[in-house]
Amino acid sequence: MTIVLEQTDAGGISAAFLSARKSAGSPAMGMVMTMVVVVPAAGAESAIEAAQEAAREHPSRVLTVVIGSARGASRIDAEIRSGSGAPGETALIRLSGEVAKHSESVVLPLLLPDSPVVVWWPTEPPADPAADPIGRLGTRRITDAAEVSTGRNRAMLTQCRSYAPGNTDLAWTRITPWRALIAAAFDQAPGKVTGIKVTAERVSPSAELLGAWLSDRLKVPVSWGRSDGPGITEVALATRDGEIRLARGDGRHATLSVPGQPDRPVGLRRRDVPELLHEELRRLDPDDIYAATVRKLIKMRDTPRSTTKKSAAKKASTKNGAARKKADKKPAGRKGA
Amino acid sequence: MTGNPLRDPQDRRLPKVAGPCGMVIFGVTGDLARKKLMPAIYDLANRGLLPPGFSVVGFARREWADQDFAKIVHDSVREHARTEFREEVWGQLAQGFRFVQGDFDDDVAFDQLRQTITDLDRVRGTGGNHAFYLSIPPRFFGNVIGQLEEHGLADHPPDTWRRVVVEKPFGSDLESARALNETLSGVFPPEAVFRIDHYLGKETVQNILAMRFANMMFEPLWNANYVDHVQITMAEDIGIGGRAGYYDGIGAARDVIQNHLLQLLALTAMEEPTSFDARSLRMEKLKVLESVTLPRRLDLGTARGQYAAGWAGGVKVPGYLEEPDIPDDSTTETYAAIRLGIDSRRWSGVPFYLRAGKRLGRRVTEVAVQFKKAPHLPFHAAATETLTHNALVIRVQPDEGITLRFGSKVPGTQMEIRDVNMDFAYGGTFTEASPEAYERLILDVLLGEPPLFPRHEEVEQSWRILDPIIEHWAEKGRPEPYPSGTWGPSSADEMLAREGRSWRRP
Numbered sequence: 155m156t157i158v159l160e161q162t163d164a165g166g167i168s169a170a171f172l173s174a175r176k177s178a179g180s181p182a183m184g185m186v187m188t189m190v191v192v193v194p195a196a197g198a199e200s201a202i203e204a205a206q207e208a209a210r211e212h213p214s215r216v217l218t219v220v221i222g223s224a225r226g227a228s229r230i231d232a233e234i235r236s237g238s239g240a241p242g243e244t245a246l247i248r249l250s251g252e253v254a255k256h257s258e259s260v261v262l263p264l265l266l267p268d269s270p271v272v273v274w275w276p277t278e279p280p281a282d283p284a285a286d287p288i289g290r291l292g293t294r295r296i297t298d299a300a301e302v303s304t305g306r307n308r309a310m311l312t313q314c315r316s317y318a319p320g321n322t323d324l325a326w327t328r329i330t331p332w333r334a335l336i337a338a339a340f341d342q343a344p345g346k347v348t349g350i351k352v353t354a355e356r357v358s359p360s361a362e363l364l365g366a367w368l369s370d371r372l373k374v375p376v377s378w379g380r381s382d383g384p385g386i387t388e389v390a391l392a393t394r395d396g397e398i399r400l401a402r403g404d405g406r407h408a409t410l411s412v413p414g415q416p417d418r419p420v421g422l423r424r425r426d427v428p429e430l431l432h433e434e435l436r437r438l439d440p441d442d443i444y445a446a447t448v449r450k451l452i453k454m455r456d457t458p459r460s461t462t463k464k465s466a467a468k469k470a471s472t473k474n475g476a477a478r479k480k481a482d483k484k485p486a487g488r489k490g491a
Numbered sequence: 492m493t494g495n496p497l498r499d500p501q502d503r504r505l506p507k508v509a510g511p512c513g514m515v516i517f518g519v520t521g522d523l524a525r526k527k528l529m530p531a532i533y534d535l536a537n538r539g540l541l542p543p544g545f546s547v548v549g550f551a552r553r554e555w556a557d558q559d560f561a562k563i564v565h566d567s568v569r570e571h572a573r574t575e576f577r578e579e580v581w582g583q584l585a586q587g588f589r590f591v592q593g594d595f596d597d598d599v600a601f602d603q604l605r606q607t608i609t610d611l612d613r614v615r616g617t618g619g620n621h622a623f624y625l626s627i628p629p630r631f632f633g634n635v636i637g638q639l640e641e642h643g644l645a646d647h648p649p650d651t652w653r654r655v656v657v658e659k660p661f662g663s664d665l666e667s668a669r670a671l672n673e674t675l676s677g678v679f680p681p682e683a684v685f686r687i688d689h690y691l692g693k694e695t696v697q698n699i700l701a702m703r704f705a706n707m708m709f710e711p712l713w714n715a716n717y718v719d720h721v722q723i724t725m726a727e728d729i730g731i732g733g734r735a736g737y738y739d740g741i742g743a744a745r746d747v748i749q750n751h752l753l754q755l756l757a758l759t760a761m762e763e764p765t766s767f768d769a770r771s772l773r774m775e776k777l778k779v780l781e782s783v784t785l786p787r788r789l790d791l792g793t794a795r796g797q798y799a800a801g802w803a804g805g806v807k808v809p810g811y812l813e814e815p816d817i818p819d820d821s822t823t824e825t826y827a828a829i830r831l832g833i834d835s836r837r838w839s840g841v842p843f844y845l846r847a848g849k850r851l852g853r854r855v856t857e858v859a860v861q862f863k864k865a866p867h868l869p870f871h872a873a874a875t876e877t878l879t880h881n882a883l884v885i886r887v888q889p890d891e892g893i894t895l896r897f898g899s900k901v902p903g904t905q906m907e908i909r910d911v912n913m914d915f916a917y918g919g920t921f922t923e924a925s926p927e928a929y930e931r932l933i934l935d936v937l938l939g940e941p942p943l944f945p946r947h948e949e950v951e952q953s954w955r956i957l958d959p960i961i962e963h964w965a966e967k968g969r970p971e972p973y974p975s976g977t978w979g980p981s982s983a984d985e986m987l988a989r990e991g992r993s994w995r996r997p
Contacts, residue, residue, distance in 0.1 A: 331539050333497070334505050335508070337508075340495050371499075373496075416614055421536070421579040
């Protein structure tokens with residue numbers, strides 16, 4: 155059932171939740187968390203869909219907060235949905251006027267008691283999520299550096315610099331299958347690695363994290379290669395016996411090569427946002443490995459990059475200004491990994 | 492694995508992916524393989540948990556080519572898989588499908604099987620690691636195991652493994668269980684034998700351990716001081732269907748009490764293991780099973796029944812004796828109830844009632860721990876008339892979850908106390924997250940992690956418990972008929988009534 159409220163407040167929304175639940179006939183629904191989704195008006199619908207999809211696995215109260223212009227008189231409109239096949243309950247809350255600057259005051263009373271709070275920014279994350287007024291309410295904060303509209307080259311680094319326990323970026327989630335395959339390949343041939351090369355499309359926060367993770371764990375510097383994507387296209391680890399290589403050209407199928415063994419095909423699909431959220435919501439404690447990886451990435455970015463091909467390096471440096479500007483504009487439909 | 496710098500216990504996003512390996516399925520044309528195993532293998536691949544290059548060799552009598560095999564598997568995966576069908580996952584998996592046609596005593600076929608495996612090692616990189624899944628009637632086990640040995644399929648170079656997976660029944664009494672074990676252990680070492688009891692792969696069953704040992708509020712009550720008795724039920728609403736050949740002569744006790752119900756009893760009653768590795772779990776389960784005692788009078792402490800024609804859930808159904816291929820004088824029980832005790836400080840004097848049956852009221856498996864009544868109730872007797880025992884019910888299937896029953900005041904009355912239920916639904920709190928039991932178990936076989944597989948000693952203990960009961964029944968003529976769609980024969984109700992108790996209606 156859907157309840158539409160105009161010019162309301164947190165108390166009104168709370169009461170609507172209760173009455174929607176009662177009329178659905180299940181006064182207690184075993185919700186496990188509150189998820190707050192902060193979106194600009196344009197992205198609200200797809201974000202709600204993704205959040206609802208994620209809520210199938212983790213029934214939760216999903217509060218989608220659309221923060222509008224801060225000019226004019228305060229106004230809160232809300233749309234409450236409950237029952238109708240989907241577990242949990244959702245509210246779409248639109249804020250405009252002065253209250254847009256105090257969105258946390260609307261969210262705070264609506265958090266479920268004694269359970270985790272997850273804040274997700276599907277598109278434009280604050281520079282420091284843990285210091286953000288709504289971000290502060292969360293035990294987990296999820297950003298997506300691959301989805302920012304401007305400054306894409308710097309977006310990941312910005313998130314790394316403002317890392318606080320509980321933060322993760324979906325660019326990190328995207329590389330879990332890559333990491334799993336490389337780690338599994340390494341289970342078989344744990345030799346000394348002498349070189350790491352990560353090849354990806356030009357702007358790929360995921361590739362940077364993957365390189366930083368490998369470099370951090372294997373204590374070997376990374377060199378970077380560039381391709382037309384999509385996302386990451388190849389990871390190669392040089393060992394004494396030969397090269398361990400995981401290559402994916404089409405964003406779906408990959409080939410794993412391990413020295414002394416035949417090449418093996420493996421499905422390595424780029425996952426969509428609801429799937430990434432599923433993975434995120436399974437762990438609600440701080441991700442220590444992510445923390446170590448972002449520390450490493452900052453260190454790597456603060457020292458000059460090494461590029462394998464000299465010509466490529468040269469090209470990049472001469473074209474750098476233009477390229478960066480271009481890169482900062484996000485082409486539609488491109489994701490990090 | 493130690494020494495892999497990319498692994499870190501803190502990094503819990505990284506799934507455990509088995510090393511290079513393959514699986515050979517005997518009896519691949521059977522129902523189990525098509526409806527459970529193959530879909531589970533696909534689901535594992537879809538979740539990225541199978542090693543790249545994972546291969547499946549089907550072995551059966553039918554004349555199929557590799558493509559026919561892939562086609563059949565494709566259709567069954569489409570129909571039965573839990574996760575979404577994805578062409579790229581299927582594509583890479585299907586490349587590793589092979590089919591070997593032959594009988595279980597066909598030397599040529601086993602030579603060809605060995606050749607196929609060697610080829611897979613070369614082409615797909617399965618690395619000499621293979622699991623043999625015997626999805627076939629136990630009478631063929633000896634044949635197949637013998638052939639595997641004879642054709643060198645059980646031998647493996649160092650640093651590779653061969654494992655064998657068998658399904659229940661693990662024998663039909665202590666003697667046959669021992670014989671089966673001798674067959675297996677003559678060729679494969681005990682740690683390479685995986686006995687699948689798919690109940691143990693269920694999330695709710697594993698949750699029994701989590702609930703008992705991760706929480707503070709249950710364990711203090713989990714003993715004879717507070718627990719009155721425990722009821723473990725596995726009820727099916729269906730009849731024997733087309734399984735007459737398997738079921739007749741086996742019966743409810745051998746079919747499910749021996750494995751599922753006694754394992755549930757062990758998990759419910761065992762002491763805290765020192766850790767959750769296979770050895771410690773097995774030690775504790777074994778201790779409980781060893782201290783299980785039978786009722787002194789088997790005629791009073793057990794009950795059995797056979798379903799008769801009747802109406803079950805609005806459908807007119809035939810009785811057991813009228814089912815096709817069942818002899819008119821069959822004494823096979825389709826309902827069995829037994830009362831067991833556990834001789835330990837924790838459980839002394841607490842009866843464990845186990846019941847299993849077909850064509851009962853509805854399909855349900857649960858463990859119900861019934862607590863004692865409060866020693867003194869400071870209320871008027873009339874106020875607590877409808878208050879019964881507090882209970883904690885672990886629902887294993889369907890609708891997995893936990894129910895807690897306790898007394899509460901009825902609103903508006905002066906003081907009237909009545910039972911209420913508090914419900915935790917697994918499906919409500921973690922929807923869709925529960926993998927099928929077979930996924931978990933197959934993955935554990937490939938990883939070589941045995942905690943969820945009963946070992947030979949446990950199987951022997953369970954037959955030690957059951958054998959005297961089955962012998963007693965064999966001497967006592969026919970089981971009592973009960974109408975289909977009800978909760979079993981009246982002798983089962985009397986068995987509890989004699990002790991002042993009654994069965995829960997699950």
